Amino acid sequence: MSHPSPVRRFFAAIWNAITWLRIASANLLFLALLAILYFALADRAPEPLPAKAALLLDLSGFVVDQKTPVDPLQMLGAASSVPHEVLVRDVTEAIEKAAEDPAVPALVMELDYLVHVSISHVLEIADALEAFRASGKPIIAVGDYFTQPQYLLASYADEVILHPLGTVGIEGYAVYQNYYAELLEKVSVNVHVFRGGKYKSLAEPWLRNDMSPVEKDLTRAWLDDLWREYTGVVEGNRKLAGGTLNNYVEGMAQRLSAGDGDQAKDAQAMGLADRLMSRTEANDYLADLVGARNDDGLYEAVPFEEYLWHRKITGLPHTAPDHIAVITAQGNMLPGEQPPGTVGGDSLAWLINDAMNDDKVRAIVLRVNSPGGSLFAAEVIREQVEAAQEAGLPVVVSMGPMAASGGYYIAAGADQIWALPTTITGSIGVIAAFPTVEELLQRGGIHTDGVGTTSLAGSLRLDRPLNPQLAQSLQSGIDHAYAVFRGIVAEGRGMTLEQVDAVAEGRVWSGADAKEVGLVDALGGLDDAIAAAAELAGIDDYQVDYLDESLTPSQQFLQQMAERLSVESLGLSTTGRSDSVAALVRLAQPLLNIAREIEALQDPRHLYVRCLPCAAYQ
Missing domain, CATH: 3.90.226.10 (2-enoyl-CoA Hydratase; Chain A, domain 1)
Known part of the structure; x- marks a missing residue:
């Protein structure tokens, strides 16, 4: 095989050096940009909290136990679809601190952008809400439309305010999934399944076109437990008779057909909403309740994440041996x-x-x-x-x-x-x-054919x-x-x-x-x-440490960048x-x-x- 000439090797070396310099320069420029953004945001002094403001529980995205790392470049993308995640412990901690804060006269829930919160997470947040109410401060939930998870959280409020064109979308719990047996048969794919435990249903979607009768019975049992807990909590919070939610769901079509089809009035008549108010009416009502308005004429409120951040940087950390x-x-x-x-x-x-x-x-x-x-x-x-x-x-x-x-x-x-x-x-x-x-x-x-040294090869x-x-x-x-x-x-x-x-x-x-x-x-x-x-x-006397996976210095830098490049800082929408x-x-x-x-x-x-x-x- 022939070797390149000295002249060719010389120009190749020059080209490789230029390529290396170009890539290195681009990387340095990118890191410099990130550093400028980081320190610009880091050096910005936080604005003081208002003298009087409601704690705004404006949950958006998903409530989780652990956040998924987010690349700051995703946050910067013009077509960003980064799902927002909220730590359940941040929610409870903010509520607990606000309960003891004389500058917080009320708690307002605005849950329109909350995609999902599990019933289990709501039960954990509920303890903090009960402590807030015990401090003598009101809790108000206001929304255009309440989904089933949103309403479970809203039911802990002293008052639920619904838009006149809104509704409460409760439907119950279900397990529906796709089954691929016919598809796999049509495309001639064989799925081989081995299991220990006769009810182990993981492979059913690959082997059947429907849920087996046994699996339906077992799944219905724990779904009924969840629904019983949901209805019990809501009916207890709203002081409704047992069976009200089932009647609300099962009788909705008949009630709306017999009436004028007004779903908001139907929810109010069933005891799920206290007031039907437009956004302007709701804002005026909340402003009177809180006793303060901001410069835009809206009721004064501090989002819970901002409130918690302020309390953490101004408060003394709890240290214990x-x-x-x-x-x-x-x-x-x-x-x-x-x-x-x-x-x-x-x-x-x-x-x-x-x-x-x-x-x-x-x-x-x-x-x-x-x-x-x-x-x-x-x-x-x-x-x-x-x-x-x-x-x-x-x-x-x-x-x-x-x-x-x-x-x-x-x-x-x-x-x-x-x-x-x-x-x-x-x-x-x-x-x-x-x-x-x-x-x-x-x-x-x-x-396919061939030979192997053993029968299993x-x-x-x-x-x-x-x-x-x-x-x-x-x-x-x-x-x-x-x-x-x-x-x-x-x-x-x-x-x-x-x-x-x-x-x-x-x-x-x-x-x-x-x-x-x-x-x-x-x-x-x-x-x-x-x-x-x-x-x-x-x-x-102890200190609670939440341990997460160790990050390299560069990973820590990028993660901090992702956290600082928030919606408020850059005016981007990352909730949907x-x-x-x-x-x-x-x-x-x-x-x-x-x-x-x-x-x-x-x-x-x-x-x-x-x-x-x-x-x-x-």
């Missing part, structure tokens, strides 16, 4: 290192290990909000939880909206498990599933039929993994295997029912779990997509669901402890 570490496990479980919002087996185990090696940490609270996922990832986490206990640290689990299958796997051995009545948990079972496409390829005239290829020996091995592996899962639950919960079998088999439970059958110890939120951990550790994009997303949702499910199948042995219907309920 003893610490309780709170570690969040939110999202699908995947092996290895994963970003926040996804449970990485290694990532979470390292956080637990960091807490173990911190001399100040006296107990760990593991906040779980996950439908499970990779069995291997769950085992890595469980082993680290066990190591922390062996090191003398009490471990208490606080279950959020969902702690099912793999979420329960990592919780089972904790010293105590706390759940909310509406937590979805259980789903104790194991499954393996993977597709083969040999028939699809044959239809296109593609055939090449058995995991997607273009070959499932090897019977491999199928037998997989089922044996599933049976063993399920036996391990059952054993972990039995040992952790002090149950016999027979008792575990009675509540396992992949069955899903609400938090309230899980307590009745012994899968959890007590009902309560994160604060209750933290108090329980302190009691187990024998400490009274354009109508055209949203329409396309809705149309593509079934395909997006398939893509997400396939992306989650990353266990090295193809073994999964995951609850699919848990994540599908509305």
Whole structure:
């Protein structure tokens, strides 16, 4: 082979140097721009809070236990569709501080841009709202249209103000999902499923065209628990007779047809709204209630995130010699290192290990909000939880909206498990599933053949039929993994295997029912779990540390940039997509669901402890 001439090599070297300088200059210019933006925002002194102002609970986007990292470039994009996320602990902390603040005479909820908050998160926020009301200050909810999650939160208000053209959109809870058996048959794709636990329904969408009767019965049971809790809370808050919400939903069509079709008046007549007011009327009413207006004539209010930020930078931090570490496990479980919002087996185990090696940490609270996922990832986490206990640290689990299958796997051995009545948990079972496409390829005239050194060599290829020996091995592996899962639950919960079998088999439970059958110890939120951990550790004065994955200096810089490039700073909208994009997303949702499910199948042995219907309920 010939070599380039010296002249050619010389000019190539010059060109490479120019290219390197161009890329380096662009990177330096970009970093300089970020630095200028950062310090411009950082040096700007915060405006003082008004002398009198309502706390504005203007939740938008999604209420979560852990935020997903946001690239600041996404925030700067002209067509940005970055979903806004709100930490539930920020909401409760802001309300608790405002309850003790004489400059805050009232709390106003404006929830029109709240996309979703789980019933479990609302129950945790409710404790702070009750404390605010106990301070003698009113809570008002005002909105154009209340969705079901929005209204649950609004029901804790002393008054609910609805726009005359609005409504209260309550419909109940449901689990509906796509089933692909006919599609897979048409495209000649075979999905092979092995499971431990007769109710483990993860693979039903791949094997059926509908939900099985058994799965319908089991799913309806925990959905009824959630609906019973929802209706009970709303009817109790609004002082309505039992059954009012069911009558509101089931009789709406008949009432509106018999009347004039005014949904706002119907909601008011059913006791769900106190006043029907236009935006101008509502603003005047709130301005009189608060006793102050801003320069634009609007009632004076401070958004809760801004209020909390001011209180944090002006208040003295609580320091104590003893610490309780709170570690969040939110999202699908995947092996290895994963970003926040996804449970990485290694990532979470390292956080637990960091807490173990911190001399100040006296107990760990593991906040779980996950439908499970990779069995291997769950085992890595469980082993680290066990190591922390062996090191003398009490471990208490606080279950959020969902702690099912793999979420329960990592919780089972904790010293105590706390759940909310509406937590979805259980789903104790194991499954393996993977597709083969040999028939699809044959239809296109593609055939697979060859030789291997053993009968199992090449058995995991997607273009070959499932090897019977491999199928037998997989089922044996599933049976063993399920036996391990059952054993972990039995040992952790002090149950016999027979008792575990009675509540396992992949069955899903609400938090309230899980307590009745012994899968959890007590009902309560994160604060209750933290108090329980302190009691187990024998400490009274302690500081709560929320541990997150360690970031490199550059990652920390970019994350701080993303936080500072807020809607107020740049005038950008990050709470939703354009109508055209949203329409396309809705149309593509079934395909997006398939893509997400396939992306989650990353266990090295193809073994999964995951609850699919848990994540599908509305």
